Amino acid sequence: MLTNDIEILKKALERERKSRELAESFVEKRLRELYVSNIQLSNRVLTQEEFQNDLLDNLVDALFVIDFKGEILKINKEATKLLGLVNDLKINNISQFSNRNKKGIKKLLSKDNLENENEVFFYEFINEKNQKKYVNIKSKILVDSEKNPYAYQAIVRDVTDKYLLELKIQKQQQFEKFESQILKDLLKSNDIFTNAFDLVNHIAQFLNSDDCVIYGFINRKLVQLATTTTKLDANHIIKNKLSRSIDKGVVGRVVRSKKGEIINDTSKDKDYIIDDRYGLSEITIPVLFDGDIVGIIDSKHAEKNHYAKDKLATLSKISILISLYLKNSASELEKKLKEKELEATRNRLGIIFESYSDAKIIESKDRYIEFVSNAFLSLFNIPLEEHNQLIGLSCKIVWDNSKVFFLYENEFVSRIEEIVKNQEAVNDELLELKDGRFFSRSYNPIFLNGKLDGHVWTYRDVTLQINYDKSLEFQNTKYKNIIENINLGLMEVDNKDVVLSVNKAFCNMSGYDSNELIGKKAKDVLLKKEGIEIMNAKNTIRKNGIDDVYEIELFTKNRETKYWLISGAPNYNINGEVIGSLGIHLDITEIKTLIIKNENLISDLTESNIELSNYAHIVSHDLKTPLHSIASCVGWLKEENEDKLSKDSLEYISIINESIIDMDNLISSSLQFSELRSSKKENNKSETQLIVESVIMNIDINKIKTLSINILKPLPVIKLNNTKTKQVFQNLIENAYKYRDANKKSFVNINWEDKNEHIMFSIEDNGIGIAEEHFNFIFEAFKKLNNRTDSSGIGLSIVKKIIETAGGKIWVDSKLNVGTTFYFTIPR
Numbered sequence: 001m002l003t004n005d006i007e008i009l010k011k012a013l014e015r016e017r018k019s020r021e022l023a024e025s026f027v028e029k030r031l032r033e034l035y036v037s038n039i040q041l042s043n044r045v046l047t048q049e050e051f052q053n054d055l056l057d058n059l060v061d062a063l064f065v066i067d068f069k070g071e072i073l074k075i076n077k078e079a080t081k082l083l084g085l086v087n088d089l090k091i092n093n094i095s096q097f098s099n100r101n102k103k104g105i106k107k108l109l110s111k112d113n114l115e116n117e118n119e120v121f122f123y124e125f126i127n128e129k130n131q132k133k134y135v136n137i138k139s140k141i142l143v144d145s146e147k148n149p150y151a152y153q154a155i156v157r158d159v160t161d162k163y164l165l166e167l168k169i170q171k172q173q174q175f176e177k178f179e180s181q182i183l184k185d186l187l188k189s190n191d192i193f194t195n196a197f198d199l200v201n202h203i204a205q206f207l208n209s210d211d212c213v214i215y216g217f218i219n220r221k222l223v224q225l226a227t228t229t230t231k232l233d234a235n236h237i238i239k240n241k242l243s244r245s246i247d248k249g250v251v252g253r254v255v256r257s258k259k260g261e262i263i264n265d266t267s268k269d270k271d272y273i274i275d276d277r278y279g280l281s282e283i284t285i286p287v288l289f290d291g292d293i294v295g296i297i298d299s300k301h302a303e304k305n306h307y308a309k310d311k312l313a314t315l316s317k318i319s320i321l322i323s324l325y326l327k328n329s330a331s332e333l334e335k336k337l338k339e340k341e342l343e344a345t346r347n348r349l350g351i352i353f354e355s356y357s358d359a360k361i362i363e364s365k366d367r368y369i370e371f372v373s374n375a376f377l378s379l380f381n382i383p384l385e386e387h388n389q390l391i392g393l394s395c396k397i398v399w400d401n402s403k404v405f406f407l408y409e410n411e412f413v414s415r416i417e418e419i420v421k422n423q424e425a426v427n428d429e430l431l432e433l434k435d436g437r438f439f440s441r442s443y444n445p446i447f448l449n450g451k452l453d454g455h456v457w458t459y460r461d462v463t464l465q466i467n468y469d470k471s472l473e474f475q476n477t478k479y480k481n482i483i484e485n486i487n488l489g490l491m492e493v494d495n496k497d498v499v500l501s502v503n504k505a506f507c508n509m510s511g512y513d514s515n516e517l518i519g520k521k522a523k524d525v526l527l528k529k530e531g532i533e534i535m536n537a538k539n540t541i542r543k544n545g546i547d548d549v550y551e552i553e554l555f556t557k558n559r560e561t562k563y564w565l566i567s568g569a570p571n572y573n574i575n576g577e578v579i580g581s582l583g584i585h586l587d588i589t590e591i592k593t594l595i596i597k598n599e600n601l602i603s604d605l606t607e608s609n610i611e612l613s614n615y616a617h618i619v620s621h622d623l624k625t626p627l628h629s630i631a632s633c634v635g636w637l638k639e640e641n642e643d644k645l646s647k648d649s650l651e652y653i654s655i656i657n658e659s660i661i662d663m664d665n666l667i668s669s670s671l672q673f674s675e676l677r678s679s680k681k682e683n684n685k686s687e688t689q690l691i692v693e694s695v696i697m698n699i700d701i702n703k704i705k706t707l708s709i710n711i712l713k714p715l716p717v718i719k720l721n722n723t724k725t726k727q728v729f730q731n732l733i734e735n736a737y738k739y740r741d742a743n744k745k746s747f748v749n750i751n752w753e754d755k756n757e758h759i760m761f762s763i764e765d766n767g768i769g770i771a772e773e774h775f776n777f778i779f780e781a782f783k784k785l786n787n788r789t790d791s792s793g794i795g796l797s798i799v800k801k802i803i804e805t806a807g808g809k810i811w812v813d814s815k816l817n818v819g820t821t822f823y824f825t826i827p828r
Helices: 002-057 077-083 099-108 160-187 192-207 249-257 309-355 374-379 384-390 395-405 409-422 463-485 504-510 522-526 529-543 589-641 647-678 688-697 701-706 722-738 795-805
Strands: 062-067 072-075 120-126 132-143 149-158 211-218 221-227 261-263 281-289 292-301 359-364 369-372 426-432 438-448 451-461 489-494 499-502 548-555 561-572 578-587 685-687 707-711 717-719 746-754 758-765 810-815 819-827
Touching: 062 077, 077 149, 132 160, 160 192, 160 309, 192 211, 192 221, 192 292, 192 309, 221 249, 221 292, 249 261, 249 281, 249 292, 281 309, 292 309, 359 374, 369 384, 374 384, 374 451, 395 409, 409 426, 438 463, 489 504, 504 578, 522 529, 529 548, 529 561, 529 578, 561 589, 589 647, 685 688, 688 707, 688 722, 707 722, 717 819, 722 746, 722 758, 722 795, 722 819, 795 810, 795 819
Parallel strands: 707 746
Antiparallel strands: 062 072, 062 149, 120 132, 132 149, 211 221, 211 292, 261 281, 281 292, 359 369, 359 451, 426 438, 438 451, 489 499, 489 578, 548 561, 561 578, 685 717, 746 758, 758 819, 810 819
């Protein structure tokens, strides 16, 4: 039983194992089939993607797919090529584009440009290789399966070659049209002046400029034939033709080089000339005929870089067409201008001869009269109505009839024959007439190609001049006599200081005769070494037209030293040119000697004053020393014997002490006065208010109690140094205290007034006053109205000296028992 069960179980397990193997085999097979299918599907998908990539890469147009954030999702080879990317450079976002292309791309991908998918846009840009590209762009918005937009797609076609070709064709057509128009203008007339206005306007239109000029080269100058900016008359002729020199400007440079030029920035061109219209760019083309300049075409524009090279090439080609017409017209114009100029010259000569004050007569080479001026008829008393009868008449007849006017008749005619025979110019021959007049005669032969072709005679009435010269000669003689006899030495020298003339007074002053000085250099004869240097400097400034007065030391002929004062002035010729100097000399030797003596005396006095000042200090010290000793001894004597001395003895000692104090004050004041007289300290400005306040503060407290000092208004700044200002106010205030009235409440009022040129101060008190007869007395040194021991009698004299030295004045106004006011001024 058990064995059967085991067998059954074994069989069941075997069936189960086989079933499992079968199932695993099926699953494995299916998995293999699925794997193979998956691989095939992947290969198909991969093949389609590669196909698409190949398709995009082989598009002839550039393709861009860009999302809304600017990320580049797709770009093909043509796009990379169009952008000019090199060295495997990749661009993942439009922000990587250069600034010059970024704005343009953003504008092309704007909503306004994407609403119409069939619209094609033309765009110009510069790629990364700096190549200019012209493209057509067709763009649209891409959407996903749910119709949601997610990117831009742009197909860009490079049309650069096509566009440039079309542009070239357009320019060629424009050039051909312009050339035919110019040719049409030229064919209107053989005279280019008739067509010049149309020509210049067509050229200006071609150049896109409103400023164009055509010049003709005539008589070595450029003459305006037509212009777009100048007004014309009724016949289309320029009202005021301008002519330009060929030596200046861009136009002149082109004339000289015979090569056309384009100036892109005239502000950087050194030859550019600014006229009534300023242009920043200019084009200039020469018009040549057989290699020679016959004209110029010139145009300006307000902007820089306006003219292109193709315009220059076209105008150069056009100039060949214009040259033939311009050459013929310029020759005709030049001929007309010469004829017009010749006619104008004839008219001018006629007017000159008629209006000239001198009498003119012109003879032919065969001695027949061709022209007679009205002045000639008037000079020889020939009626004006006989003028035409003289033309063509033989000159011999005229001169034979005219000789009767002259003092020497036969010589008059024979001299004419001699002059004509010699064929040489004669100037201002003097002829005397029977009526007392004088005529001047000049002759000029006329030569043409080296052969005698005519004769010109000129007569002038010089009677007044002759009489004037005689009068002048008389005046010169008179003034020479005056110069010769004045006491001032006169010398004339040339620019090299060589003596030309001297008068008698100069010879007397120097001791030399005129023949010893004339022809020699005065400085070498008369001057010392120092004087030569001075004279050289004076000669230099004299050549510059400057006159001056100076002093110089020199030697006379007998070697005596003299001092001269010289007034030197430049000497001019008739043309105003400096040809030398004129010097007037005054002997100041005596004056100079006195001056030197005075200077020596002043020097001695100065030294004496210094010695006196030093002596005053020494005396002051030497006098005060024994004085102090006396004071000390008197003090000791009183101290040791005060109880033994009588009342009179003590009074005597008191008198001695007061005398010692008085003597000490007198010595100090004398020294102060001495120092004041010798002081040369400059008067700088001082703050008067501060100084007076300082003086008041330093006054004894006991004095202040008995004297009220009032400053009535703020005091000004004055031109006097601080020390002197303090001395003035301190002396005047202390003077008021010394002479106060004990029965009054004493005061001092300080005030001032502005008097324009100076400031006037007043020091007023209510003291005992001064009698009028003593007003001047009080200012004298060491003078006192009483015997006060506290006064040296020198204070007011010090004040007066300070104020007068500063250029001011001091005076007093006083009444006895009323008070005193001192006034003084200080200049501004």
